[in-house]
Amino acid sequence: MQSEENPLKDFFDTWKFKILVGIAVFLVGIMAYAGANGRLTAAPQELLSVAAAPFQKVAAVVSGGVASLWEKYTSIDDVMAENETLKAENAELRQQMVDYDRVKAENQAYKALESIQSQRPEMSYLSSFVIGRDPLDSFYGFTLDRGTLDGVAVNDAVVSDQGYLLGMVVEAEPTSCKVMTILHPNFNAAGVVSRTRDNGIVTGSSEYAADGLCVLTNLARNTLTEKSDQVITTGLGGVFPADLLVGVVQELVPEVSGKSTIAVIKPGTDPRTVRHAFIITSF
Template identity: 30%
Template sequence: MKNFIKSAAFKALAAVALFLVGIMIYAASTGGVATIPATITGAIVTPLQSLGAGISNGFHNFIGIFTDSNTLKKENNKLQDEINHLRKNQVELDELRRMNEYYRQYLELKELNPDYKFADCRIIAVDTNNKYGNFTINVGMLSGVKVGQPVISPEGLVGKVYEVGMNYANVRTILDPATQVPAYVSRADSGGVTGGSLSLAKDGKMRLNYLPRNNGVAPGDYVITSGKGEIYPRQLQIGTVTEVISESDGLTMYAIIEPFADIRNLTNVFVITNFEGKSAE
């Protein structure tokens, strides 16, 4: 008997008995034996469920990033379209304002000079090889434009036409030495002929030549057309005297003139196709 108690079989039976007693006690405290397998299963499954839930949430968040990105991209594109539309409207409004001002000035010129006939036009090209700002306009013979006709802006004389096509014309500005205009200083009633030079043209200026000595001309005086030669109407504004200088011969003087018209930044001009007192062609 003593040998059986000490044997391995007895020890195994005792362990099984203790295990069964433990199960019975646990079952009694929890209400059923089935909770043990459930507990074991839960211990195994729960971490897996947590891992699955984490992966699922991460996937949904990952997809959400792309969904939000696409939404933001669509909203951004919509806003950009609205900005582009507003910009276009602003450009059109600016152009309408500019044209409104342009035609207002045109009507003022007509009112001040009822004998003038105009061809209103737009500058379509500037001769980049020319140092005097010569340019091309979008009207020609079909609009009554001819060689030699004066070109003006609302501010003053700009130049004259030197070449004409059917629907275009080339204009030589008053900064060009080839454009010579009979003119005089309104306050001093002292006259001469305008001319240009390369050095002055760089600064947007020109000359009034052949002024007599003691002419009374001073900086700030206005220079206007005299009407001599019947090519340019009388009293077209040309510019302001900035300096009076003696010629090297000591017999005559010349004045430096800053034109009223901003020659190099013009966009629209007028050709005077006819006026009272114009020479017969």
Template identity: 25%
Template sequence: MPQFFLNKRLIILLVSIIILVALIGFSLKEREKLSWAEQFVKDTASWAQTIVSRPASYVAGFFENVKDLQNTYEENKELKGRLDQLAMLEADVQRLKDENEKLQTILDKKGDLSKYKPIQATVIARNPDRWEETLIINKGEKDGLKKDMAVITAGGLIGKVKNTSNLSASVQLLSSTDPANRISAVINEKIYGTIEGYDTKKKLLLLKRIPYDAKIKKGEIVTTSGLGGVFPSGLPVGVVEEVVPDEFGLNQTAYVKPGADFYDIEHVMVAKLSMEKPDLDKLEEEEE
């Protein structure tokens, strides 16, 4: 009996193997149409794959979009940084260009100072006190600067040297309200007066002590007179805006619009008087 069951099991196993091999061979055989069982299995698997693949695709796409956004943000951040650097470079280039133009204009003034030795200087500080209205420049006694020397910019005269140290000097501006700040000036090279005072409201210089009968028109040029020998003559100061008689009617006062901007000064030129040494040989010949 046990031998019968053993043989029966062996027979069933062999038959199952034969059927499985036949099915495999049958499935591997090229056919135009699948069996209903194969179609069912294949359709079921495709449906399951679709259900799983769509959410997975959405999730993968979401993370891919997040990564793209992050990359875009980083690129925009880098581009913004480069644009900021470019803007700073353009601002520096423009500043250097403006500074170069100012320096060139100041250098052109050398032709107006034939009898003087011009010294270029840079403003290193400014006194905030409006009464004083002084600048500190980086040239001093070692460069030959002395008190009362004229100081100019590209726009014209701005003031004079007030005091000096070995390495620097203080410049008192024409806009100072100090009554002791006086400079001899002339209108159209024929009408003399003295610049003494500044109208802070009108932002105009006061040219006083003008003869009461002098005929002056708006727009006439005001320059330094050169009287006294310390200041060069012909340095531009400004133009006449209006003329009013003084309180006693003995003189006139002209309001002068300065050619220089007293609040935008970076580079200046000091007019140093050049003392020429006499030719001793020539003097001896003349004496003989």
């Protein structure tokens, strides 16, 4: 018959019991050391401090990380706020620069027009800038930034800074207007060669528009007009003021029927590239 095993004896042989004995010996040793140095009453507190030290270090690291993260977060907010402020300031400065450029361009244009205004004080000139062009328009019409609210009306003449005829207003909106140039075949203005006083019609031509040229039609077959003669308006019909500069004769060609002559004109200002113009609102 086999003897029953003693559970208590088995426990004494386990590694758990040996660990407990080791801890007990360690604690007794600390107590003895504390008693010998008069620190027996503080021994439990010191034991707790030793045990808690690792956790305190972890807590300190975590706390420091949270503080650093919060500092970075608030710093990002400050940077974003400063960035928005700078954006607003930059936008304001850009607008001021745009306004300055516009005023500067207008002043330069008015200086160029001073001599013309002194000769024709009865005319009212309205400064305007080209704000659009139709890429499909073969005759280079454009849109100006002035409209009916500024006193613009259909059929108003449009001239360059130097006073050369560019075209006429064909559509007028409250804040803008469309201009048909002298290159367009539908444009018609009574014109005259200033030297010979040969009269004709200033108009556009699909044959010459791409080169920035217009024509003076209905000249006599035996006209005395020559190359480089100046062409101006007559004022006939009341749509355009008299004596507006148009351009110079570049060549003379016979009309298809042979009954008259056409003077090909190079405008004093190229309507294809103009950026600023004056609208004559009254004369």
